[in-house]
Each structure stands twice: as C-alpha cells, then as structure tokens.
Amino acid sequence: MSEVVLKAKVNAMRRIAQMRSSLLVLTRKLDDANRELTRLSSVDGLTGIANRRRFDETLHREWRRASRTGKPLSLLVIDVDHFKLFNDNYGHQVGDECLKAVARTLEQMLRRPPDLVARYGGEEFAAILPETELDGALAVAEAMRAGIEGLGITHRFSSTAGVVTVSIGAATMTPDRGDEHGFVSLLKASDEALYRAKKNGRNKLAASLSGMTAQIG
Structure with missing residues (x-):
C-alpha cells in the first residue's frame, strides 16, 4: 500500500471519528432539548408550577x-x-x-x-x-x-x-x-x-x- 493511499485512509478514518463525535454531541443536545420541551409543556408559564x-x-x-x-x-x-x-x-x-x-x-x-x-x-x-x-x-x-x-x-x-x-x-x-x-x-x-x-x-x-x-x- 502506497504512502499516499495510507494517508488518505487515515484521514478518512479521522473524519469519520470526528463525525461520530459530532453526531453524539448533537444527539445529546437533542435529547436535552426534548426533555426541556417536555418539562415546559407541563409547567405554567407565569407561576412556574404545574399547568x-x-x-x-x-x-x-x-x-x-x-x-x-x-x-x-x-x-x-x-x-x-x-x-x-x-x-x-x-x-x-x-x-x-x-x-x-x-x-x-x-x-x-x-x-x-x-x-x-x-x-x-x-x-x-x-x-x-x-x-x-x-x-x-x-x-x-x-x-x-x-x-x-x-x-x-x-x-x-x-x-x-x-x-x-x-x-x-x-x-x-x-x-x-x-x-x-x-x-x-x-x-x-x-x-x-x-x-x-x-x-x-x-x-x-x-x-x-x-x-x-x-x-x-
């Protein structure tokens, strides 16, 4: 395997790892946002108690x-x-x-x-x-x-x-x-x-x- 091909594969693997990491971060943020939406849907906007x-x-x-x-x-x-x-x-x-x-x-x-x-x-x-x-x-x-x-x-x-x-x-x-x-x-x-x-x-x-x-x- 040539050095050029090897470097290309390594770079591709790094990009995939970065994409996976970014996807995990986005998934966590989405989960947090969904939990917050669920909480807000059950809370009265003025008083802060249950709606x-x-x-x-x-x-x-x-x-x-x-x-x-x-x-x-x-x-x-x-x-x-x-x-x-x-x-x-x-x-x-x-x-x-x-x-x-x-x-x-x-x-x-x-x-x-x-x-x-x-x-x-x-x-x-x-x-x-x-x-x-x-x-x-x-x-x-x-x-x-x-x-x-x-x-x-x-x-x-x-x-x-x-x-x-x-x-x-x-x-x-x-x-x-x-x-x-x-x-x-x-x-x-x-x-x-x-x-x-x-x-x-x-x-x-x-x-x-x-x-x-x-x-x-």
Missing part, C-alpha cells in the same frame, strides 16, 4: 392508582377571592406578581412528593392529595388559606378582607376497583364545595360530604 395539562394527567393517573389500591384520593380547588377587582385596580403586572406569590405559597404547603398543586386556570388553582382522607385534606387546605392571608398582600377593593385571600373547596373519594372515569365526580364535588365556600363569605373552606357540602370555619 392544567399536567394536572389532568396526574388526576387521571392517581385516580386509576387509587382504584387499584383502594386508597382515598383528595382534591382541593382554590380560588383567589375578588381577583378581578384586584387586577382591574392594581394592574395586570401586579396581578401577575400576586398569582406568583399565591402559587409559591400553595406549593410550600405540600409536604409529600406525590402531592401536586397546579394552576387550574386564571386565578384558580387545584391540589391533588393521593392517599389522603378528608380530615388530612382539610388540614392542608387550612394551611393554604392561612398562608395566603398571611402574605398580607393589600387588597383595598376586597369586600372580604383588606388583603388577598382564597376560598377552598375540598372533596375526598375512594374509587371502586376498575373505575377509571369517576374522577369527574371528584372534580364536581370539589367545585360544589368551592361554590359553598364563596357563597358563605369567602376566605373559607368547605368540604363535600357524600354529595353534601359543609362549611369549615
């Missing part, structure tokens, strides 16, 4: 798991009281900062990895509490309510208090084995409880008790 898509996926998954294990599943629906008045009078930028503070506080009240708080839409949030009885869910809800009030965010236009507050509806169900769609009833029950909390003056908790709602505090 509605991740909430829906998690609720469905936890409901199916509860139907297999026979464990209770609790849901909290949280609404910022008189938020439209806050937004209209203080401006959208201040309103956004308010929602960020509320989201951070709600998330801080969750102690277990399976628990999830998400922005449900607008000024409404929701928390999924797997393997949690109603009394445990209400304890978390009260910590959230008190925590938001304790932020002391001025709200001169609220007829409930001089600061930003939240109303919370709680519901707990234990799915029947094989029931994959009953989470709709859990959502409805927590929404009805939230309605009761707001109707009874806001800055309150209400719980769904076997189709009935009871005000707590």
Whole structure:
C-alpha cells in the first residue's frame, strides 16, 4: 500500500471519528432539548408550577392508582377571592406578581412528593392529595388559606378582607376497583364545595360530604 493511499485512509478514518463525535454531541443536545420541551409543556408559564395539562394527567393517573389500591384520593380547588377587582385596580403586572406569590405559597404547603398543586386556570388553582382522607385534606387546605392571608398582600377593593385571600373547596373519594372515569365526580364535588365556600363569605373552606357540602370555619 502506497504512502499516499495510507494517508488518505487515515484521514478518512479521522473524519469519520470526528463525525461520530459530532453526531453524539448533537444527539445529546437533542435529547436535552426534548426533555426541556417536555418539562415546559407541563409547567405554567407565569407561576412556574404545574399547568392544567399536567394536572389532568396526574388526576387521571392517581385516580386509576387509587382504584387499584383502594386508597382515598383528595382534591382541593382554590380560588383567589375578588381577583378581578384586584387586577382591574392594581394592574395586570401586579396581578401577575400576586398569582406568583399565591402559587409559591400553595406549593410550600405540600409536604409529600406525590402531592401536586397546579394552576387550574386564571386565578384558580387545584391540589391533588393521593392517599389522603378528608380530615388530612382539610388540614392542608387550612394551611393554604392561612398562608395566603398571611402574605398580607393589600387588597383595598376586597369586600372580604383588606388583603388577598382564597376560598377552598375540598372533596375526598375512594374509587371502586376498575373505575377509571369517576374522577369527574371528584372534580364536581370539589367545585360544589368551592361554590359553598364563596357563597358563605369567602376566605373559607368547605368540604363535600357524600354529595353534601359543609362549611369549615
């Protein structure tokens, strides 16, 4: 084999090695980008907590798991009281900062990895509490309510208090084995409880008790 041919083969092998190395780098970057896209698709752009898509996926998954294990599943629906008045009078930028503070506080009240708080839409949030009885869910809800009030965010236009507050509806169900769609009833029950909390003056908790709602505090 001539020296010229040998050099050509060596150079070709080097180029192939460089191309393989570059391809590996590009593949890693693509994997990282895909992971970041997946993360962003499940995160609320304003508050940084889980978004509605991740909430829906998690609720469905936890409901199916509860139907297999026979464990209770609790849901909290949280609404910022008189938020439209806050937004209209203080401006959208201040309103956004308010929602960020509320989201951070709600998330801080969750102690277990399976628990999830998400922005449900607008000024409404929701928390999924797997393997949690109603009394445990209400304890978390009260910590959230008190925590938001304790932020002391001025709200001169609220007829409930001089600061930003939240109303919370709680519901707990234990799915029947094989029931994959009953989470709709859990959502409805927590929404009805939230309605009761707001109707009874806001800055309150209400719980769904076997189709009935009871005000707590």
